[in-house]
Amino acid sequence: MPDDFNLKSFLADLPHLPGVYRHLDAEGTVLYVGKARDLKKRVSSYFQKTPSSPRIAHMVARVERLEVTITRSEAEALLLENNLIKRLKPRYNILFRDDKSYPYLMFSGHQTPRIAYYRGSTSGKGRFFGPYPNAWAVRETIQILQRVFRLRTCEDSVFANRSRPCLLYQIGRCSAPCVNLISAEDYQADVDRAIQFLDGRANEVMRDIEQRMHQASEALEFEKAAVLRDQVAALAKVLQQQSMEKVGNDDVDVIAVAAAGGRICVNLAMVRGGRHLGDKPFFPTHTLDDNPTDVLAAFVAQHYLDNAMPAVLVCSHVLPDPDLIKLLAEQTGTKARVLVRPQGLRKIWLEQAVKNAELALARLLTESSARVARTMALATALDMDTDEAALDVMHIECFDISHTAGEATQASCVVYKHHDMQPSLYRRYNIAGITPGDDYAAMRQVLTRRFSRVADGQAEMPSVVLIDGGKGQVEVARQVFVELGLDAHTIVGVAKGEGRKVGLETLVFVDGRESVALGIESAALMLVAQIRDEAHRFAITGMRAQRAKARNVSRLEEIEGIGAKRRQKLLARFGGFTGVVDASVDDLRSVEGISDELAERIYQALR
Template sequence: MQDPSKLKSFLNDLPHLPGVYRHIAENDEVLYVGKARDLKKRVSSYFQKNLASPRIAHMIARVVRTEVTVTRSEAEALILENNLIKRLHPKYNILFRDDKSYPYLMFSGHAYPRLAYYRGSTNKAGRFFGPFPNSYAVRDSIQILQKVFRLRTCEDSVFSNRSRPCLLHQINRCTAPCVEKISVEDYQQDVQNALRFLDGQATDVIKSIEHKMLQASDALEFEQAALYRDQMQSLATVMHSQSMELNAQVDADIIVVLFEGGKCCINLAMVRGGRHLGDKAVFPTQVNGDSEEDVLSAFIAAHYLENQLPSQLILSHALPDKTLLDLLIEQQSRKTKIVLRPNETQKVWLELAQQNAHLALGRALSETSAKEAKTLALAELLGLPQDPDGLNHLWIECFDISHSAGEATQASCVVYQHHDMQSSRYRRFNIAGITPGDDYAAMKQALQRRYAKASEDASEMPDIVLIDGGKGQIEMARQVFEEYGLDTSKIVGVAKGEGRKVGLETLIFTDGRPSLALGVGSAALMLVAQIRDEAHRFAVTGMRAKRAKQRNVSRLEEIEGIGAKRRQKLLARFGGFTGVVNASIEDLQSVEGISQQLAEKIYESLR
């Protein structure tokens, strides 16, 4: 709790300006990050005698200091707030763990544009349609466009080296531009029709194709007329399958918040150009005591700071503060209408989104029960607390070593807690100063670096430390723990079975307990194997990235327009790849041979 005299002075000195505040606990743990239009009024409201929320009162009881950052505007404060929440994961903020960008449908910037699935920055050559709520929606749209407009999906390298049409041409899914079975002009017309279709102009596209069919028929080009006829029929079939659609040209997001069984689900459905693109379920964490309106507000801020606002937002609940939407509209310079009283068509979409949220929650609750059962089985096996709160906070770390014949040795540390893998807390250790290929020395170095501070701070120590390896690796772990005065009973070795088959592993202990071979049917062993495999995957991907870097395989090579000479100039100018990554567009442009356009391309590609 903060000193009352210091608190009063602190609150008196706060400015009436927009900014971000952070409530911090005794161990420097950030408990909560918030934004404010007026820092003085907002922060002072937390330190009143009677707080409306018991959850906030519990948090304030732990706060030892509050830090503030003044910003130029409330919109800037909103951006900073969300960046800090993503980086710090405060205990009392609503968190959205899925940090994957949304996928797009891409038409490449080629004379014969390629139709492709794409995820990443859209600041590059080509046309992008989306975002889509999930990858299935993108692939479904690609199949539709292939069937109707017969556009190519092959890589440019494949396209440039073909001497005869591929199978897709034979099954009428591609016009084979690779061997010039279609002219550039006709192919470009198909691309434009596809784009118009995606923009909700399907009726206009059909009329255009019908006109071409009649022209071909009048010119006695009956084979070409038949192709246009088939295209029209396919397009009509696709339009008919979209039985529930909004008006053409309408872009809308339907967002539903639902609580069931102590868990929260946000279901986001997307409509673009009048076409329903599917939906995506998101499960926020740390929502105890938060209302549907609060969860909805937090999601909208996190989602639309990185994605474009549609023309309509159809919501299941009202926003607690309209200021949030005003800030997002100001930032994007777009007009967006909130729909809380949907018309007949919008109501159908809202009910469908609610139904899908209910189904997604049912599946999630079922999966959660299965995960909890595995955690309980492992706790029982190891004699750990088995109460619900203890199981939820059971903290497991697992270590593995990976190298390529002694080259690019990396150690991984993955974390399991709250019945799931916590990828934001994973760590990798670059191993140096050992004999190449010495897994024992590598394991010892990784453990020393991870637990050096744990002897002074008990909060740094997990409940279980899994070591992927046999007796040699386990002995290294025992030595490190004894060196730092740590509890060796926390160490559990996972010795591989024959062929690394799950179910044949043996658990090894360092405190005198006999080894255990649990067998395939053990839920505890299934959890251990899951965590062990994730540690192995994380170590291998890290090793491969390090090996590629050591072999001078740079991401710069993947950027179009950057050859060997320009790459060398960039690396020399900025002292290595990291320097290039951190360089601004102006800095990049200062290098000989790098135009402003190329500098922008490098800047975006490396981010």
């Protein structure tokens, strides 16, 4: 402990109040964040008894200072604890990736609602259903609603400008409210039935459709009766498919924890309105020596402070803190029932979730071993440190330049770290002020922009800087690093082989080492090729998007009679260039300032 910090005095002065405590090391880095109903009892326990796990024992041995924050309640402490964990990512806390943005199915607030896939805040206009575990589950549900209730999925800008029904009407997936082939009242009734279906009241919907079908038949409205008959058949097929997985109308989350090979998987299966929507695995970090119950508690606390908690939680293990659900209820307003020994179908769901957790964990361990082996192979080929700690923090950045005959030049930077690609750290750079097609100047510009921040101490220096190119590109990189005062030994060029054949690439260095041809069977080359190809893909997609944007605007500008104001009106009316291309002559004619002749000219020019 530092001289200015007296642990005994600090513990003696702690109050018997709720709050959050933080363990810090000699550098002031937060090692661990925790909450307590009674700060004095909880914090003192770390230094008065044997720690609960080797991980906690290792953490306590490094503690040099403690800080506490008193809160008004334990529930408030829970919220503050998790906010600090997400922000600080302490080394000894169990951490889950902060990617819990789940997709929803949305009914828009439009007068004629559309159904759509949605991510984001659910506080806006419209009706939201979910969350769903993945995008596939949302899209499958949308397809069901289209088959049964024939609801629209088109954007409002497209809906407002249709002059004839689209293909979805032709194949029986939409009732074409855009061109009034169904009345607004009847369409809204179909929307209401779809909402009933999602609320778990499918049998009521079935009875209602059957009753209307018989009424239409008795009134000799046979065409209407046939449409309703098809709805009944489609809904019956859906209900038959779901009959084996439906119990009640509850919203249920099934949480299963599995441990193997020093890693833990938390598998979350979602049931909404009695329908099993699928599951999603999570792999927390900092869980060495932790038992599944502690991991379960960490997941429940972190997950349900950010996401709606359903009425029922089915868990594979008992929560160690019986008051956790009560604390979450105070924060979220939802009090859930926790089942650990479920019966009937919920028991089957839990068994499936446990099995899926075990399979996901086995797959992760297999993939992780292969990734670690490839990282080690590359480190060996580059004469770098190959101990476990060094491999875990090995940080590779790869740069590539992409353009089409000098047009829309872009540079990409992709990142490989912790034995995997890190898309959240990718960056694109628009290149300007160079001679079109000058790849050397483009590389110089992107490296100068990226590594000026390293030289200024504002960014981390990678372990390896991969350059997609041979000696020329590597020399440019060396010059930039020398000018910035950085270690040029980290630069490695990836030169293409004869005929650009895969497996004939060589690694080019700037420190006098001979070029290395790894060979097609090399695990190191597989990793280098993966990183380089990802950089190339990322650069090309950005370049194409930039080029398309520039070309699309210019295509409109090239049409005689289309100036800035008319172009802006067209793009606004049809929701972008694609909408203008898809518009008919009549649609174009309806835009203010577009004459019959000009509409025809635009239509022909874009085809």
